[in-house]
Amino acid sequence: MEVDSKLLNVGALLIATLVAAKIIAAFLIPRSRKRLPPVVKAFPVVGGLLRFLKGPIVMLRQEYPKLGSVFTLNLVNKNITFLIGPEVSAHFFKASETDLSQQEVYQFNVPTFGPGVVFDVDYSVRQEQFRFFTESLRVNKLKGYVDHMIFEAEEFFSKWGDSGEVDLKLELEHLIILTASRCLLGEEVRNKLFDDVSALFHDLDNGMLPISVIFPYLPIPAHRRRDQARKKLAEIFATIITSRKQSGKSENDMLQCFIDSKYKNGRPTSESEVTGLLIAALFAGQHTSSITSTWTGAYLLCNQKHMAAVVEEQKDLVKKHGDKVDHDILSEMNVLYRCIKEALRLHPPLIMLLRSSHSDFTVTTKEGEDYDIPKGHIVATSPAFANRLPHIFKDPDTYDPDRFGPEREEDKAAGAFSYISFGGGRHGCLGEPFAYLQIKAIWSHLLRNFELELVSPFPEIDWNAMVVGVKGKVMVRYKRKVLQ
Numbered sequence: 008m009e010v011d012s013k014l015l016n017v018g019a020l021l022i023a024t025l026v027a028a029k030i031i032a033a034f035l036i037p038r039s040r041k042r043l044p045p046v047v048k049a050f051p052v053v054g055g056l057l058r059f060l061k062g063p064i065v066m067l068r069q070e071y072p073k074l075g076s077v078f079t080l081n082l083v084n085k086n087i088t089f090l091i092g093p094e095v096s097a098h099f100f101k102a103s104e105t106d107l108s109q110q111e112v113y114q115f116n117v118p119t120f121g122p123g124v125v126f127d128v129d130y131s132v133r134q135e136q137f138r139f140f141t142e143s144l145r146v147n148k149l150k151g152y153v154d155h156m157i158f159e160a161e162e163f164f165s166k167w168g169d170s171g172e173v174d175l176k177l178e179l180e181h182l183i184i185l186t187a188s189r190c191l192l193g194e195e196v197r198n199k200l201f202d203d204v205s206a207l208f209h210d211l212d213n214g215m216l217p218i219s220v221i222f223p224y225l226p227i228p229a230h231r232r233r234d235q236a237r238k239k240l241a242e243i244f245a246t247i248i249t250s251r252k253q254s255g256k257s258e259n260d261m262l263q264c265f266i267d268s269k270y271k272n273g274r275p276t277s278e279s280e281v282t283g284l285l286i287a288a289l290f291a292g293q294h295t296s297s298i299t300s301t302w303t304g305a306y307l308l309c310n311q312k313h314m315a316a317v318v319e320e321q322k323d324l325v326k327k328h329g330d331k332v333d334h335d336i337l338s339e340m341n342v343l344y345r346c347i348k349e350a351l352r353l354h355p356p357l358i359m360l361l362r363s364s365h366s367d368f369t370v371t372t373k374e375g376e377d378y379d380i381p382k383g384h385i386v387a388t389s390p391a392f393a394n395r396l397p398h399i400f401k402d403p404d405t406y407d408p409d410r411f412g413p414e415r416e417e418d419k420a421a422g423a424f425s426y427i428s429f430g431g432g433r434h435g436c437l438g439e440p441f442a443y444l445q446i447k448a449i450w451s452h453l454l455r456n457f458e459l460e461l462v463s464p465f466p467e468i469d470w471n472a473m474v475v476g477v478k479g480k481v482m483v484r485y486k487r488k489v490l491q
């Protein structure tokens with residue numbers, strides 16, 4: 008029975024192998040399985056997606072107390088793992104692009120920004136383009152931009168009467184577009200093409216809908232108008248760039264910086280790339296800044312104590328420097344800075360930051376629990392939620408700019424990534440100093456020149472917008488101060 012014994016041997020070997028595999032698996036696989044983060048309860052298949060679409064922050068508010076700082080939501084064909092709070096988000100902010108990338112999750116911007124820039128190119132090119140942003144926002148450039156900001160604010164508010172009532176939200180939106188046009192897009196657009204270019208940007212804006220995040224190329228009228236607007240903008244900027252290059256004139260604006268930028272291999276930027284980078288800058292900086300200036304105003308107008316403090320600070324600066332305002336004087340406005348920062352803590356316009364994960368990683372929660380997050384997950388964190396964690400910020404729903412004062416420093420006490428309105432780490436906002444300068448330029452002008460009073464109720468949050476902002480009007484009664 009030689010055949011039988013051979014069979015028996017083979018069979019025994021097979022069983023031994025299976026047992027060994029089982030034992031090894033018992034050590035390896037279940038360990039990683041066992042340590043998956045808890046999962047949000049939802050109806051099968053589309054339940055998770057529905058909960059996310061109904062309102063991600065509502066979902067986080069319900070789940071965080073139950074599941075803790077790390078948990079997974081099953082979307083239809085993806086898992087999103089949330090990392091909430093500074094204790095668990097270091098990997099989110101610091102990981103290399105090969106581990107956690109932006110390209111996939113922010114791909115929906117490509118038709119808006121256009122080809123050849125930012126999320127349409129490999130990381131190595133994108134990194135160089137981010138270097139162009141960094142260079143265009145250096146202090147020596149910012150000093151020049153501030154002069155434009157001050158000029159625009161003075162001109163804009165000189166058109167207000169001696170007294171009246173305005174929708175502050177609308178006014179600030181308008182002023183910020185004018186300023187951004189001047190500093191970023193340049194004098195040609197600001198002085199000659201403002202209406203055309205604003206209308207085109209409006210079409211780009213309206214072409215970015217929640218549905219565009221999932222289907223950026225869906226053939227709907229909003230997307231068609233977006234694509235036409237992108238084309239026309241490219242033509243307008245091509246003309247401006249050519250004429251600047253021919254005249255040899257050099258201006259102090261972001262457009263000029265991008266025209267003069269060169270890749271490491273010596274190649275200059277193309278006209279189409281310059282256009283795309285400018286669009287990206289405007290998308291990153293315009294709504295975010297205008298929303299933040301409006302919230303800052305709403306809170307100051309409802310908080311006597313802080314209003315008095317910022318007005319006092321302006322008076323001190325006038326005593327010290329006279330009427331002059333420039334980059335360095337704006338940088339002295341620490342009280343105003345904290346008031347803006349606190350409005351932005353309560354209302355970060357970018358409520359959710361996303362990455363796509365390409366390698367397994369482990370996080371340890373503040374309770375000491377270890378979780379393994381498998382590659383393939385989308386990883387998310389939420390400024391809107393994390394900025395109000397009660398173990399980081401005392402009375403987190405209260406407007407209290409003093410929490411950033413030297414004795415408390417609640418944004419730093421629990422370590423980096425406690426305050427994440429501007430993100431942080433590897434992809435932290437490059438425009439933060441620009442944004443603060445612009446908002447301070449506007450509010451220092453308003454505080455010095457007007458008495459203001461909020462006459463509509465304190466505004467609500469417009470959760471439906473892609474860049475989350477202020478809902479409805481913010482009616483303000485103003486009276487020009489009589490200067491002695």
Ligand code: HEM
Nearest residue numbers: 291292295296299357360428429430434435436437438442
């Ligand atoms: C209050 C105003 C602003 C807020 C709240 C804000 C917020 C943010 C946040 C949260 C990120 C990180 C996104 C992520 O990690 O996925 C970011 C990135 C960025 N922001 Fe801002 N931003 C503001 C103004 C600006 C302005 C004015 C500019 C340019 C003029 C700008 C340019 C950028 C750029 C280029 C990045 C990408 C950095 C990178 O990925 O390496 N931002 N911003």
Ligand SMILES: *[C@@H]1O[C@H](CO)[C@@H](O)[C@H](O)[C@H]1NC(C)=O
Nearest residue numbers: 046079081083084085086383
């Ligand atoms: C998502 O995670 C669940 C476990 O929570 C897993 O069964 C499922 O296969 C994952 N889906 C994808 C698409 O990775």
